[in-house]
Amino acid sequence: MKFLLALFLALASLPASAATIVLASTTSVDNAGLLSRILPGFTAKTGIEVRVLAQGTGQALATAARGDADLVLVHDPEAEAEFIAAGHGARRVEIAWNDFVIVGPAADPAHIAGTKDVTAAFRAIAASATPFVSRGDKSGTDALEKRIWRETTIQPAGQPWYREIGGGMGAALNMAAATDAVTLTDRGTWLAFGNRRSLVELLRGDPRLINRYRVIELNPARHKSAKLAEAHILAEWLASPEGQAAIAAVTIAGETLFNPGVREIH
Amino acid sequence: MESFLPIVGLSLGVSLASSALAAALGIPLAALLALTRFPGRGVLVVLVNALLGLPPVVVGLVLYLTLSRAGPLGSLGWLFTPLAMVLAQAILATPIIAALAHRALEACWRDYGRTMQAAGASRLRALPHLLRMARRPIATALLAGFGRTVSEVGAVLVVGGNIAGFTRTMTTAIALETSKGNLELAVALGIVLVGISVMISATVLVLTGARR
Structure with a gap:
């Protein structure tokens, strides 16, 4: 004792x-x-x-x-x-x-690879119903994602392809990798992330994505x-x-x- | 990833300290419930058993609000320290140790209590004998308490903050490495954690002669 x-x-x-x-x-x-x-x-x-x-x-x-x-x-x-x-x-x-980048499966179902306009890309994701993983945790990344959706005037919440996980960037990337979904990530976490599977960087370079x-x-x-x-x-x-x-x-x-x-x- | 030994050491230190604290509270409580009758005892038995399912993240949150600078015990400066983690885990382990030890002592007291009292032993004098007779189920109770603390992640993450080199335990390190996508490292840490847990259980069971 x-x-x-x-x-x-x-x-x-x-x-x-x-x-x-x-x-x-x-x-x-x-x-x-x-x-x-x-x-x-x-x-x-x-x-x-x-x-x-x-x-x-x-x-x-x-x-x-x-x-x-x-x-x-x-x-x-x-x-x-x-x-x-x-x-x-x-x-x-x-x-x-x-900067932030959009990452997603190499097959790129929303056809956004190489484009530079993030709102157009979000519209394409919604239009093609490509699975999208959202942080949903009031982080800086989540706040930016919500601002971009507001610019598109699309309401993603409740859509079957929109998955709000309430977790960190790593959890979002793990889920995107496991379910062939698209997500918005900061470059630092993305570069250090070790479980990418088929995920590749799809979109970068929009000035709105400066972090x-x-x-x-x-x-x-x-x-x-x-x-x-x-x-x-x-x-x-x-x-x-x-x-x-x-x-x-x-x-x-x-x-x-x-x-x-x-x-x-x- | 920083060096590995301090994480193992902190995990063991926090789990052992919290299990010891939980035992120091839980076993006397178990003895009280098993050997004595007092008003409110029934309620206490129900309460202790109900708290077996205490959600760690809720314990973490309540303790966080209590130890936060804006909370009633904020001036202690315990939030985000190993001490807060020990407290959280002791809260989680105490009902487990108390409930299981209560059942063990109650059974022993039912079987041998009258004989002991007939031999002139008071309840207090009988207690050491009862504890020795019930040492195997009590060892199981302590191991269940230790198991709860060493495997727990929700409460220690909230009150400890998973600070590298200071409040990072095996479980919070596993969660962190998983979130970084370093799945192989996370699994390796998990194997080490299970190994440590098995070793401690085996040691305690051998010491109490409860191998059968």
Whole structure:
């Protein structure tokens, strides 16, 4: 029993480490391996350990709004604006970008391969009733997909070919691979995904598919218990020449996962 | 994927700590229910058995809301730490250990209780003898509790956050690798997890002499 008590106390003492922050991040930057490859350099330099919570953008913002994270890294402009309007966020800086792509079976039943207009492609998917896997989880990817459907004025919800899974990007890709369906994915998760089967990239290059990642520092008036000073150091480092170089250096099979690019959003 | 041993170590540490906590709560509760009669006992028996089917994700959610900064125990800073995971799993395992140990002790008490009392033993004095006699079904109860904790993913994911190197367990790593499409790695992790579980069960059964 003494041993178990000691074990329990050892577990209890773990959270006490001082320079540790919680980064609520969208799954794509974590699943693609970006954070695990750049953060060790940051920790070595500053001594600040970063615990990454990989959640969809909606959940990451909700976690931070409850005070359970010190910094967020997300990619949904509308949800971010709401978060800041609600008084949770202070400074917002874009630190990287890549793009979304439509992936689907190589047989391409909707005939969208090589096209560049995402709304036309969505219309073709609906018209041909090609199975489409939707995240349905209020992530940044899900929000973009819903915006594109709104532009087409098609109501996909309830259609037999439209499958809303309420899961992460990886789960959506697994289902698309298993059922020869089409889905919208961020490039990072797609490049790192290991179970493609017959899935190939079908559409890329529409300017509406640019995918911008931003860090949001929390509002000190609302989040007094958050470790804002350490979070600020991380936000600054991500936007610094050193952090940007680290982001640009991460590749999978020769392809750059995330392009550097710093822009402060007001 | 980061190194493998810390994940196994955390899985075992969290499962063992939560099973121990659940045993420390569940076995006394089982003894109380088996050996004594008090008002509300019947309700408690029904409640303990009803909680056998406690959904992990609900436990995770309620504990999340409790330990969140915006929740009543937020100032402890336990959310997204192994401690929160231990608490969640202890909540899940306690009813299992209590219900199974209750049945075991109740049967022993029915068979030998009068003899013990006739020999002058109080209920409290009789308890160690009963526990020894019922050690095999109680070992099964503890293993069922451990099995619940080591295999559980819903609650630890919500309250632990699956943070690499800190709150990532075997089960959350398997879920993550599956979501990344690394199915071979996910299956390999699953085989290791089952292997560990089998080894622990075998050890406990050998120690309690319950091989038959």
